[in-house]
Amino acid sequence: MSKLDMGKAAVFADDGTPIDVATSPWARVKQVLALRPVRITLIVVGIVVLFVMPVIVPSQYIMNVIVVCLIWIPLSIGQNLVTGNAGVTVMGQAAFYAVGAYTAAILSTRTEIPHPIIFLIAMCLAGLVGFVISLPAVRVSGDYVFVVTLGLNLIVLDVARQWIDVTGGAAGTPGIPLFTAFGWVSRSVYDFYWVALIVAAVCTALAVAIGASRYGRTLTALREDRMAAEASGIRATAPRVWIIAVSAMMGGLAGALLAFHLGFVGPSSFDTQVSLLIFEMAIIGGLGSVRGSILGAVLLIALPELLRPLQDIRLGLGGIIIILLMIYRPNGILGSSSTSPLVK
Amino acid sequence: MSFTRTAATVGLVAAASLVLAGCSAGGGGSDxxxxxxxxxxxxxxxxxxxxxxxxxxxxxxxxxxxxxxxxxxxxxxxxxxxxxxxxxxxxxxxxxxxxxxxxxxxxxxxxxxxxxxxxxxxxxxxxxxxxxxxxxxxxxxxxxxxxxxxTDDIQGAQMIDFAAEELGKSKIAIVYASDDYGQGLYEAAVDQAEEAGVDIVSAETFVPNETKDFSSILTKTSASDPDVLLLFGYYNDMGTLVTQISGSLASVDKVASAGTAQPDYVSLGGAAAEGTYLLAFYDPSSxxxxxxxxxxxxxxxxxxxxxxxxxxxxxxxxxxxxxxxxxxxxxxxxxxxxxxxxxxxxxxxxxxxEDDGDVTGKTGVVARVTDGVITLDPELTTKFAQ
Amino acid sequence: MGSELMQQIVNGLAAGAIYALIAVGYNLVFGLLELINFSHGHVYMVGTFVVLSLMDTGIPFPVAILGGLVIGAGLGMAVERFAYRPLRGANRIIPTVSAVAATLVLENAANIIWGPAARRFDTPLPKGSIEVLGVTLTTMHGIVFGTAAVLAFGLWLLVEKTPWGRSVRAIRDDLPTAQLMGIAVNRIVSSVYALGSILGVLAGVLFAAYYSTVYVGMGFTGTLNAFTAAVIGGIGSIKGSFIGGLTLGVVQALAAGFLSSGYMNAITFVILILFLIARPRGVVGRAEVSRA
Missing domain, CATH: 3.40.50.2300 (Response regulator)
Structure with a gap:
């Protein structure tokens, strides 16, 4: 099997035999129905639980933790699309997060633009910043990308701290109104859950779709062996530029969620530690694994929130787990056998 | 990636959420x-x-x-x-x-x-x-x-008055933290300086808790040849800042705001903190x-x-x-x-x-770092309170 | 104005000399393995904190520095042994991810041990200053410049004139052939990490003494500034480290002094990005270093 073929085989049935990647939506539904009943039950239960969540969660505090987790999911998934699927070590997801959050904060406090539109603007602006930074980022060689994007994070942070008239400087922008859409007002964290759930679900679906698409396989081929991929006619630059832009858009959406959730946006939400945390949560569950990114967000956000002592050591503990993972199981805790082996 | 995985993801999130939902918070009694x-x-x-x-x-x-x-x-x-x-x-x-x-x-x-x-x-x-x-x-x-x-409005104005009237200075340099504490003091100081007819010859800002290299700020400040240096910020930043003062600026009087009036300012600043005037609204010997x-x-x-x-x-x-x-x-x-x-x-x-929740009628005190200890200056305090 | 300009340049050169010493650590490793040792800046920070803690217990300054160097070198070798060596030959993304993870472990450990607050770094080094043409030169300026110059010369001797240096150069030119020729590659690589860490910790002590403070955040600041210095000078080149470090230091000081001190990071990284695009091999980059 050549390297390119390995990237292609994406779906396995439970008994381990590969299933051809289906192209039409209907064919996919049939594939799902062909799976074991246990798994279908799990899926149905999962979806039901997500829908009745506000009813079954007794305390606002727990609901708050769940919503915060949902906010981090687009960040984690976006990071993993770029690092896991495309193999580009971007380290500035907090920059896009910041662009989205400040856009939402500024527009919602100073204009009458409807909030759903603000989400779209935040997404597009973050995507634009991602697009612009990706141009130098994909041109410089592999490891430099890390520093270029971390640099972007610092530039955004400088602007957030210094451009006081617009961002509020170190003091930030307070007083963001309650999220309102089509006459419906999100009055509590129970209401806001739906907003966060929709955004997280859309990002998850998009990431899964990208991973399964031809485009996703192109990225994997580029990650595995750029020279071989280019030799077989794949252009190296454009796919990477687009994936960085898409990941930035997800960051922007997360930023808008944060702004409306907290009612406040300030620079300390976006320092380099945040970029590092996002990097960790994306990788810890497995390179290129969407499930893994979600698990990472739960592991590094919800768990430390509930078990306070974990909070102080989460960054280091995550680091140790990742080193061990890179050595023994580079496809991650949940990394499936379908991902091509990264260690040659 | 496939639909299978999405589904598994949904299950995973749901399971995690259930675990979270299992815990619950307690309440307080009525007595x-x-x-x-x-x-x-x-x-x-x-x-x-x-x-x-x-x-x-x-x-x-x-x-x-x-x-x-x-x-x-x-x-x-x-x-x-x-x-x-x-x-x-x-x-x-x-x-x-x-x-x-x-x-x-x-x-x-x-x-x-x-x-x-x-x-x-x-x-x-x-x-x-x-x-x-x-x-x-x-x-x-x-x-x-x-x-x-x-509020800082009051303290910022006080610091200008103190430098101008009690210390008799007219060329004022300010270094302030870029958050609302430093900015609030700075804006109040600018207004008061205009009223009191003294010059602010330089005003430099830094990011609290971030900036550690104050050398360019201090070089700029020094170049403006001030006769008093006002410090608007927190003890930790100011403690580091004063140790980096060298040259002619070292002999200029320093006046710091209440955020600096902590013993740790002296332990960080060491000898460089000696002699700093600290304006606050309380002293143990009040x-x-x-x-x-x-x-x-x-x-x-x-x-x-x-x-x-x-x-x-x-x-x-x-x-x-x-x-x-x-x-x-x-x-x-x-x-x-x-x-x-x-x-x-x-x-x-x-x-x-007052109606907006602000306090009225407080008077300030003046302390000074003397032999490594922040000590109230009763004479200046009385003079200043009038 | 003239003396203010000169003063800013002197300040910048002092900061730049310190960046250069950290940058050497990157360039030594990069020259050998074409791997960016992200955790280097953190080794430098931890080593400096060790020196501070040793001084706190009453150990004299020079002995404390020695202790910091030993721990720093050991840490550098440990990171190489556990986070990088097992991954040599894997897909490039793997060691990069593990390198980043190693820095997170060090950062978190330092935060737990020494706390997030900046600490005062007080040394028995003489304090004083003289005024030359309106420019204040402190004894710390002298110590920083002197130490950097001595270390630069010593490093040149070591790499160019000793058997160890010959082995390093052989590995740099062609690792597989060097291995075939019987050079103990692992041992040399390990010693390069140790040497880089030692220079890093010395730079850290200079930094801490010069600004009289030590704090966990200096790990990242160090990483980013030194890495930018390495890119400007030409990654993989020792001479380039010094050219890049001094250039960056002066540019930053002038930008802070005459444009805005608040935007210093932004200015630094715009320079870095421009260099990476326009002149990716830096001022004195080696022509043969070219990797996808």
């Missing part, structure tokens, strides 16, 4: 009255949180020993905002979602208060602060806010009747540690709340109104409130 204390308990500014808690705890212990508030024992729960606005907003939503608190005693940093107060306001909780000094806080028009300490008893109690409770401005103002806060509830009929819903109607005589003098 106690609960307050949330919010401030920086960890991080760079943890010193402020420590003195805040010391002051509040001492007062609450006294109140409880004396029968509590309206016969109810007072309970405190601490919340750490790390002096960071984002964390403060998070903390605020945790406090609000608990539902069992009568009021919030906090926050310390103005940025934290600005970020958190809208959350309390929405939930109908009152907030009372003994140290958020930014004028911006009361300008927001919050209906649930009170503070017991004068002449107010209630002060002597308070200082003795504080020193006894905390192993001989001298109370500073922070501790004194926070010590008064539970007493003010007690008086608002007992003497002015304050309930959870009407507490802010009741606080604004309260007057109180404490270690920092008389406390009364």
């Amino acid at each position: 106690t009255i609960k307050f949330a204390v919010a401030g920086p308990m960890s991080g760079e500014n943890a010193v402020y949180g420590e003195t805040q808690v010391n002051g509040i705890q001492l007062a609450v212990d006294e109140i409880n020993a004396d029968g509590g508030i309206d016969g109810k024992q007072v309970e405190l729960e601490m919340f750490d905002d790390e002096c960071d606005p984002t964390t403060a907003a998070n903390v605020a939503s945790r406090i609000v979602s608990d539902g069992g608190f009568e009021a919030v005693l906090g926050h310390v940093c103005s940025s934290a208060t600005l970020a958190a107060d809208p959350v309390y306001e929405r939930a109908g909780l009152s907030l009372i602060s003994g140290s958020s000094t930014s004028p911006a806080v009361s300008q927001q028009g919050f209906t649930n806010f009170s503070r017991t300490i004068p 002449p107010f009747p209630a002060n002597e008893k308070y200082v003795a109690a504080y020193e006894k409770a905390y192993g001989g540690e001298e109370p500073n401005e922070q501790a004194a103002y926070w010590y008064e806060v539970p007493y003010i709340v007690k008086s608002a509830i007992e003497d002015h009929g304050g309930t959870k819903e009407t507490l802010t109104e009741a606080i604004h109607a309260t007057t109180y005589e404490g270690p920092t003098g008389k406390t009364a409130f």
Whole structure:
């Protein structure tokens, strides 16, 4: 099997035999129905639980933790699309997060633009910043990308701290109104859950779709062996530029969620530690694994929130787990056998 | 990736959420009255949180020993905002979602208060602060806010007056923190300088807790040839800053704002901090009747540690709340109104409130770093108070 | 104005000399393995804190420095042994991810041990200053410049004139052939990490003494500034480290002094990005270093 073929085989049935990647939506539904009943039950239960969540969660505090987790999911998934699927070590997801959050904060406090539109603007602006930074980022060689994007994070942070008239400087922008859409007002964290759930679900679906698409396989081929991929006619630059832009858009959406959730946006939400945390949560569950990114967000956000002592050591503990993972199981805790082996 | 995985993902999130939902938070009894204390308990500014808690705890212990508030024992729960606005907003939503608190005693940093107060306001909780000094806080028009300490407007103007009148200087250089504390002081100073007819020859800013290399700022300041240096910021940054002063600037008088008046300023700054004038609104040797008893109690409770401005103002806060509830009929819903109607005589003098929640009638003190200790200068203080 | 300009340049050169010493650590490793040792800046920070803690217990300054160097070198070798060596030959993304993870472990550990607050770094080094043509030169300026110059010369001797240096150069030119020729590659690589860490910790002590403070955040600041210096000078080149470090230091000081000190990071990284695009091999980059 050549390297390119390995990237292609994406779906396995439970008994381990590969299933051809289906192209039409209907064919996919049939594939799902062909799976074991246990798994279908799990899926149905999962979806039901997500829908009745506000009813079954007794305390606002727990609901708050769940919503915060949902906010981090687009960040984690976006990071993993770029690092896991495309193999580009971007380290500035907090920059896009910041662009989205400040856009939402500024527009919602100073204009009458409807909030759903603000989400779209935040997404597009973050995507634009991602697009612009990706141009130098994909041109410089592999490891430099890390520093270029971390640099972007610092530039955004400088602007957030210094451009006081617009961002509020170190003091930030307070007083963001309650999220309102089509006459419906999100009055509590129970209401806001739906907003966060929709955004997280859309990002998850998009990431899964990208991973399964031809485009996703192109990225994997580029990650595995750029020279071989280019030799077989794949252009190296454009796919990477687009994936960085898409990941930035997800960051922007997360930023808008944060702004409306907290009612406040300030620079300390976006320092380099945040970029590092996002990097960790994306990788810890497995390179290129969407499930893994979600698990990472739960592991590094919800768990430390509930078990306070974990909070102080989460960054280091995550680091140790990742080193061990890179050595023994580079496809991650949940990394499936379908991902091509990264260690040659 | 495939649909299978999406489905598994959904299951995973759902399972995780169920685990989370399994835990639940508790509530408080009816024979106690609960307050949330919010401030920086960890991080760079943890010193402020420590003195805040010391002051509040001492007062609450006294109140409880004396029968509590309206016969109810007072309970405190601490919340750490790390002096960071984002964390403060998070903390605020945790406090609000608990539902069992009568009021919030906090926050310390103005940025934290600005970020958190809208959350309390929405939930109908009152907030009372003994140290958020930014004028911006009361300008927001919050209906649930009170503070017991004068704003930076007043201190910024005072510092210019002090430099111009007491020290007789006319070429003023300012270095200020880029957050609302430093900015608030700076803006007030600019207005006052115009009125007093003195020149601000240079004004440089830095990022609090971030900037460690002050050499370019200090070189620029030095080039403007000032005869006095005003420092608007926190003790940790200022402690590092003064050690990097060299050349002709080393002999220029330094006047620092209350945020710098912490013993750690001297331990960070060492010899370079010597002689700095510190303007504040409290000193342990203040002449107010209630002060002597308070200082003795504080020193006894905390192993001989001298109370500073922070501790004194926070010590008064539970007493003010007690008086608002007992003497002015304050309930959870009407507490802010009741606080604004309260007057109180404490270690920092008389406390009364304006309609926007700001305090009135406080007088400043002048201290100086002498032989490595922050010491009140009674002569300057009396002269300055007039 | 003239003396202010000169003063800013002197300040910048001092900062730049310190960046250069950290940058050497990157360039030594990169020259050998074409791997960016992200955790280097953190080794430098931890080593400096060790020196501070040793001084706190009353150990004299020079002995404390020695202790910091030993721990720093050991840490550098440990990171190489556990986070990088097992991954040599894997897909490039793997060691990069593990390198980043190693820095997170160090950062978190330092935060737990020494706390997030900046600490005062007080040394028995003489304090004083003289005024030359309106420019204040402190004894710390002299110590920083002197130490950097001595170390630069010593490093040149070591790489160019010793058997060890010959082995390093052989590995740099062609690792597989060097291995075939019987050079103990693992041992040499390990010693290069140790040497880089030692220079890093020395730079850290200079930094801490010069600004009289030590704090956990200096790990990242160090990483980013030194890495930018390495890119400007030409990654993989020792001479380039010094050219890049001094250039960056002066540019930053002038930008802070005459444009805005608040935007210093932004200015630094715009320069870095421009260099990476326009002149990716830096001022004196080796022509043969070219990797996808």
